[in-house]
Amino acid sequence: MAKTNAGRFFEDYSVGDVLTHAVPRTVGAGERALYHALYPARHALYSSDTFAQACGIAASPLDDMIAFHTVFGKTVPDVSLNAVANLGYAEGRWLKPVWQGDTLTSQSEVIGVKQNSNGKSGVVYVRTTGRNQRDEAVLEYVRWVMVRKGDLDALAPETVVPDLNKVVPAGTLAIPDGLNFENYNFDLAGEPHRWGDYAVGEQIDHVDGVTMEEAEHMMATRLWQNTAKVHFDTSARPDGTRLIYGGHVISMARALSFNGLANAQMVVGLNAGAHANPCLAGDTVRAWSEVLDKAETSAPGVGAIRLRLVATKGGAPFQLRGEDGKYLPEVLLDLDYWALMPM
Amino acid sequence: MAKTNAGRFFEDYSVGDVLTHAVPRTVGAGERALYHALYPARHALYSSDTFAQACGIAASPLDDMIAFHTVFGKTVPDVSLNAVANLGYAEGRWLKPVWQGDTLTSQSEVIGVKQNSNGKSGVVYVRTTGRNQRDEAVLEYVRWVMVRKGDLDALAPETVVPDLNKVVPAGTLAIPDGLNFENYNFDLAGEPHRWGDYAVGEQIDHVDGVTMEEAEHMMATRLWQNTAKVHFDTSARPDGTRLIYGGHVISMARALSFNGLANAQMVVGLNAGAHANPCLAGDTVRAWSEVLDKAETSAPGVGAIRLRLVATKGGAPFQLRGEDGKYLPEVLLDLDYWALMPM
C-alpha cells in the first residue's frame, strides 16, 4: 500500500538536505519540435542551426525554457507535490546550452525552512541544479514554496531564510562559449532593433494573443514530466478546472514577446518571478515587457538586457498592480529575467 | 470507384493466409517525444540514454508501447476495418528493443476462424509479427476480433480455434541483449521498491488521474497510423462521440502505473487483454495493478513480474467485475502482462 509516492511534507525538509530527483531525461529533436508546436516560438537562434552557427554556436540549442521546464519538472514529486503555493524564484542562471541528445538530471539542496505562524504549513527554499550527462551544470535557480505539514504536531524547525540576490549581477551571467553577435543578421532574426535601441523604462506591448487549450497545456506539462495532479485531473480541484502549469504561461509569454523583442535571443538569468493568478483553458494570454536594466558583456557584440515580462488574460497592457499594491486579477505572470541581445 | 479500401469481411479470411500490412514506418526522436507529451511516461529506461546505458543497453529504446501501437496500427486496414469488437490478445512477446531510426513492418497470419451461430459475423484469429529493417522480429502477438460478413450467403468455413497459452511462460520471455540491473540506480528510477518487495496478490492503487481530450487521443492514434473511422469522425457513431483507441488507454494506464511500479521498467510479455468498456473524451482515467506472478530470469539482477493493469473511469480501485461476472461499467481495460524489474 505504501508503494506510491505521497510526497514530502513541511516537516520532512531540513536545511542541508540534498534531494536527487528522479528520472533523468534525454531531450532532442522531438522536444524541440513540440516546443515550436506548443508555443509561437520564433527566436532565430533556437529555430535555425545556420543562424546559431553564424553566431558562433555549434548548432541551435534547445530552447532555454526546455532546460528550465525539464529540470523543474523533476523537482515536483520531491518539492511541490504537497505545495500550497509556488512563492518565488531567484538567482536563476542558465550556465550551458542544452543540445539535442543531452540527458538532464536535477538535484536540489534545501537552503531554508520557515514554519508559518498558523502551524499548518511552512516555506521551503531549495536551490536546484540541472546537469547534463557530462556532469556540467546547465541551469541553477532558487525556488521557494509553501508546503503543508503532514503531522501538525511536528516541531517547528529553526527558521533559516536564505539571503538571496534581488537581481542576478550582470557580471555573473554565463555567456555560451563562442557566442558572437558581431555579424548578427537582423533581417533573418526578424527585427532591426538592437541593444542600443532599447531604453531602460521602455514598455512594449507584444500585441498578439493565444487562447489556451486543455490538450496543449497538458501535453507541454507532461513533456517536462511534471506530475502535479491539478494540471491533469478535473477531479483534483473543487471547481473541476485544470490549472495550467505556470511554466506553460512563462513559455507562452516569452514566445509572444518575439514581437518587439525578437533579438532578445537567449535567456541567461532569472531574477524573480511570480505566478500572480491562475490560468485556465479558454483564457487568451497576451504579454507586455518593460526594460528594467541593461549591461555590457565580455562577448563580442553581445549585450545583456533585463526585462520584466508580464502575461495577462485581459485588461490593458502595462497595468500590473491595483491601488492595494496587489497584482490585478488579469495578471498571470510577472517575470524578471536577463536576455542576451546584439549590441 | 473501387480505388478505396473497403476492408476485409469474415469470409475473406482463411487459415494460413499471410497478410503483408501496408506502410512501413520509420520511428525516431519525434515519436519518442510525442509519447512523453501524450502520456505521463516516466520509466527511466525509456526516458534517459544514460540510465539505459547504466543498465547495459546502448541507448534508451522507444517505449515498448510505441512498438506495439505501430505494429498494431498497420493491421487495422486489413484486420479490423469491419470489426465489431476486439476480443482478446494472447502470446504477446517483445523480442528486440526498437531504436530511433528503426523501420517497422507488420505481417499477420490467419491462425483461426469461427463463424458465429447467427451467421452474420465470425471470429478471426491472427498472429501478428512486427519486424525491423534488419528483418528481425521485434514483437509478436495473437489477437482475435469479431468481423462482419460481407456476403451473408458465404459458406461458413471449417472452424479452427487455435490453442493459445493463457500465460506466456516466463522462460520464453525475451530479455534484451546485455540487460543488467545489478547496478540499478533506484534514486534516479524514482522508487526504492525492487522485485523482492512485491508479493503475489499485492494490489497497488496508482492514485493519479488524467482527463481525456479529443486532440490527444486523435494525435496518438494517427501517430500509429491507425485508420479506424470511429476514432476521428463524429459522424461515424450514432451518438456523435469519438471512441478512444483502446491502445491509448493502455498507454495511459501503463504510464500512470509508474507511481507504485516505477521499476517495472520493460514490458516483455502480453498474456491477455480486454477493452472492457468504451472510453470517451472527458473521462478521467485512473489505474490500479495487481501482482499475479513473479519469476526469475537468466539476466543479471533482472526479475520478471506478471501484473494485471486495470484502467478505470471512476469507481473505487480494485473493483473489477460485478456479481454477474461481467466487468463493472467503469472498468476500461484489464491487461495481463510481464515486466522486467531489478531484483
Added chain:
Amino acid sequence: MAKTNAGRFFEDYSVGDVLTHAVPRTVGAGERALYHALYPARHALYSSDTFAQACGIAASPLDDMIAFHTVFGKTVPDVSLNAVANLGYAEGRWLKPVWQGDTLTSQSEVIGVKQNSNGKSGVVYVRTTGRNQRDEAVLEYVRWVMVRKGDLDALAPETVVPDLNKVVPAGTLAIPDGLNFENYNFDLAGEPHRWGDYAVGEQIDHVDGVTMEEAEHMMATRLWQNTAKVHFDTSARPDGTRLIYGGHVISMARALSFNGLANAQMVVGLNAGAHANPCLAGDTVRAWSEVLDKAETSAPGVGAIRLRLVATKGGAPFQLRGEDGKYLPEVLLDLDYWALMPM
C-alpha cells in the same frame, strides 16, 4: 512603441521588391513525427526510410507539405498580416526533397500589384522561393493576396498583373535525383493501383473524415511559425471563432486522399488553389479527387498525375459549385496539383 511589426500595407509593395523573410528554420525528426500525429499521413515514401531507399532516394524526406508550410509560414509577417484574403496560387514546384536537419529560408519577390477600384485595398502577387542551407531552391510558388491600404491617400501604383501559367507544364516538374519506381512495392504502399489504372476524368471519394480540433490546428500552424492572429486568438474575429489555417485543410485533405491515391506518392507541382470557405473546429473534413491529366516523365517507372483535390465539411462528394458558378458553402478547398506515381 514602434518595436512590434504592424505588417505591410498595399502601398508598401512595389514590383521588383525582394523580401527576405525572417527566421530560418531547421526541420527534423520532430516535425516529421508531428506531421504524422496531426494528419492521417500514410504515403509510404514519407513514412519509411526503407521504402524511400527502395525507390532510389537516400532516406524518407520530410513531407512535401512540411516544406510548403514552413516556407509559406515565413511569408506571413511580410505578406499577409494585413491581408483580407488569400486569392490564389500558381506555378508551384517542389524542386528538391527536404531532409531531416535541413534549414529552410524563404524569400519573395513582388511580381505584381493592382489596386482595387474601391481604393481601399489591392492585390499583391509574390513569387516565393524556399531554399535550404546549401542555397538550393527546394520550392517555389506564386501567391496573390488582397491587402488593405494603410494610407487611403497613397497613390495607386501602375498595375502589373503577371502572366502566370494555368498549369505547370509536366515537362518542367522536378523529379528527385535517383527516383525510380521500377521496383515499387505496391503491397507495402497500401494499394495496387498504378498510373495506368487512373483515367482522366475519374473521380475518387476518399471516404474517411476527420473532425477538427482547436489544439490540433493551432499546433500545426505554430509549427510552421505562421503568426496570423485569426488562427490563435478568439478575440481576433467578431464571432469569437478561430479560423483554421488553410494549409491545415490542405494537409488534412492530402492525407485523407491516401485512401484511393496511396500511390500518388510525391507532390511536385501546384497549379492552382482556392480556399473556398472557412473551416472551424468541429467541422468534419472529407475529401474527394478528380484526375485532371496524366503525363510521362523521364524517370524510370515514374508517371505524373494531375489531380484536383477537394476538401469539404459536409455535402455529397463530387459537388463543387452551385448554379451561380460559386463554390458550394460546404467546399473548403479546391486544389490542383501534380503528383508522381508508379507506372
